[in-house]
Amino acid sequence: MSFIKKGLLQSPVPLMVAKRFRGKINVQKPRKPHFEKQLLIDISKPYYGPPKNSLPEITLCENINKKSYKREIDNPFERILAKECLDWFNTSKMVVFLHVNSISMEDKTPVFAALKKNDMHLRTYGKKIVSMATKGTRYEVINQLFTSHQNIIFGQPENAGKMFKILRKAPQLVVMGGIVEDRLISKNDLVEYSKLPSLDIVRSQLCSVLQSAGSCLVGQLNQNQQMLVSHLEKHIEIQNNPTNSDNLDTNAKSES
Amino acid sequence: MIPNTMKLFVGILRPEKFQLILASGIKYFAPPKNYDDIEIPERQRLRIYDKVPLYPSNLKPPKMQKRLRYMRGPELLHNKLQLKQYGVMATGGGRLRHEHFEMVRLQVARRLDMKRMFAIWRVDPPWQPVTKKGQGQRMGGGKGAIDHYVTPVKAGRIIFEVSGKCEYKEVYDMLRIIAERLPFKAIPVSQDIMEKMAADEKWQEENNLNKYTLKYIIQNNMGGCHRFISKYDHKWYGKYV
Structure with a gap:
């Protein structure tokens, strides 16, 4: 009986059961994951090394050897200023670099005006502008003179004396050095240069020196001949007047 | 020997220690x-x-x-x-x-x-x-x-x-x-x-030190996870529901 029941009457268990796939989800507020899935999520949490606040400070100093450079801005106005500055350098034969101590505009303006009257131009340029202007030119050396804003006088070398005279009124403007006729010279040399007379006079002096040497030579060469001539003349004179010589002889004899 | 306090004073009194150059430059306003x-x-x-x-x-x-x-x-x-x-x-x-x-x-x-x-x-x-x-x-x-x-x-x-x-x-x-x-x-x-977000995501993917990512776990059926994850997890690896 039991055999019949088992073999024939029992309905076969289906191998596959269709099942709807877990219903609808809430897209906005998803269900919390169950325990096993939460485990997976926790295990697979991303890890990007130990947190920075737990590290010793020395490891955070990545940039210790790197210099932080400011981002260079290409300012067109600066380029114009630099070009202007270079033009000044190129056109003026005398460039004087000044160190500026604290000075008010009230004191500076008369100096500026006096310099301008004498065809010299007092200009203020910053370090960056000057370095931009002189880059790649023969004036590159003067960058060392600049630490910040500094004043430069542009003019012609014949006015050096006047410049020193004007600057005497403003002791805050200290001359550091200058360029005269493409030559970088110190302050002392500049002072010396300013005391020299103008080029024409110096040239004439040189001419006279050269001439004096020549004339001296001529004189020295002529001296002996002239002496001889004069001696001979004297001799002729003595011979022409024998009486005088006789008298002299008798006088000498009587004395002896 | 100069005591330390004196040294400090000497340091402060030297004018070149506190040299400050105040200079105003040209203001630059970018176009x-x-x-x-x-x-x-x-x-x-x-x-x-x-x-x-x-x-x-x-x-x-x-x-x-x-x-x-x-x-x-x-x-x-x-x-x-x-x-x-x-x-x-x-x-x-x-x-x-x-x-x-x-x-x-x-x-x-x-x-x-x-x-x-x-x-x-x-x-x-x-x-x-x-x-x-x-x-x-x-x-x-x-x-x-x-x-x-x-x-x-x-x-x-x-x-x-x-x-x-x-x-x-x-x-x-x-x-x-x-x-x-x-x-x-x-x-x-x-x-x-948007670009930064994409770059950040890329960085995070590349610099993750945990090699057991959800993707790796699911692809390799680790811990028999295929038993209980949804079919969307095979697609998006837990990033979206």
């Missing part, structure tokens, strides 16, 4: 960004979207199942800024009803400077019907009538874009207010932000 390539179209504001899609007269509007798949997972097509400027991006899935479209449209109309900027939709007008049974009706009796239409949105979809001769800061407030009011999580984005 404004050039927007000459942007052309403002005739219509600057957002278009009015119909509440109900237009069907031919011989066609009965079809009813639809919920089709939640339209809101699940990442958006793969409309996830970039067309105009390369600013917009609002959905960070979660959801559905936009007609009210939301109106809200966005009115806010944009109110806050957009129409001389310089314009806005465009990046989502379709409501097209998916949502049915509802009448109030107090008993269960049964077939599917209810169409109540309203919606536009499903996936995570990462751009909802609308703002472009023009403006910066992100100018439109940020508008975008933020709209993003807060949308029925899903959304953020205001600009092209830069």
Whole structure:
């Protein structure tokens, strides 16, 4: 009986059961994951090394050897200023670099005006502008003179004396050095240069020196001949007047 | 020997220790960004979207199942800024009803400077019907009538874009207010932000020191996880539900 029941009457268990796939989800507020899935999520949490606040400070100093450079801005106005500055350098034969101590505009303006009257131009340029202007030119050396804003006088070398005279009124403007006729010279040399007379006079002096040497030579060469001539003349004179010589002889004899 | 305090004083009294050069330079104001390539179209504001899609007269509007798949997972097509400027991006899935479209449209109309900027939709007008049974009706009796239409949105979809001769800061407030009011999580984005987000994601993927990522676990059926994860986890590896 039991055999019949088992073999024939029992309905076969289906191998596959269709099942709807877990219903609808809430897209906005998803269900919390169950325990096993939460485990997976926790295990697979991303890890990007130990947190920075737990590290010793020395490891955070990545940039210790790197210099932080400011981002260079290409300012067109600066380029114009630099070009202007270079033009000044190129056109003026005398460039004087000044160190500026604290000075008010009230004191500076008369100096500026006096310099301008004498065809010299007092200009203020910053370090960056000057370095931009002189880059790649023969004036590159003067960058060392600049630490910040500094004043430069542009003019012609014949006015050096006047410049020193004007600057005497403003002791805050200290001359550091200058360029005269493409030559970088110190302050002392500049002072010396300013005391020299103008080029024409110096040239004439040189001419006279050269001439004096020549004339001296001529004189020295002529001296002996002239002496001889004069001696001979004297001799002729003595011979022409024998009486005088006789008298002299008798006088000498009587004395002896 | 000089005591330390004396040394300190000597240090302070030396004038060259505290040399400070005060110099004012030329102020540099960068020229404004050039927007000459942007052309403002005739219509600057957002278009009015119909509440109900237009069907031919011989066609009965079809009813639809919920089709939640339209809101699940990442958006793969409309996830970039067309105009390369600013917009609002959905960070979660959801559905936009007609009210939301109106809200966005009115806010944009109110806050957009129409001389310089314009806005465009990046989502379709409501097209998916949502049915509802009448109030107090008993269960049964077939599917209810169409109540309203919606536009499903996936995570990462751009909802609308703002472009023009403006910066992100100018439109940020508008975008933020709209993003807060949308029925899903959304953020205001600009092209830069989108690029940064992509770069960050890439970095995170490359620099993850935990080699047991969910992707690795699921692909290798670790811990027999295939028993209990959903089929969407095989697709998105736990990133989306």
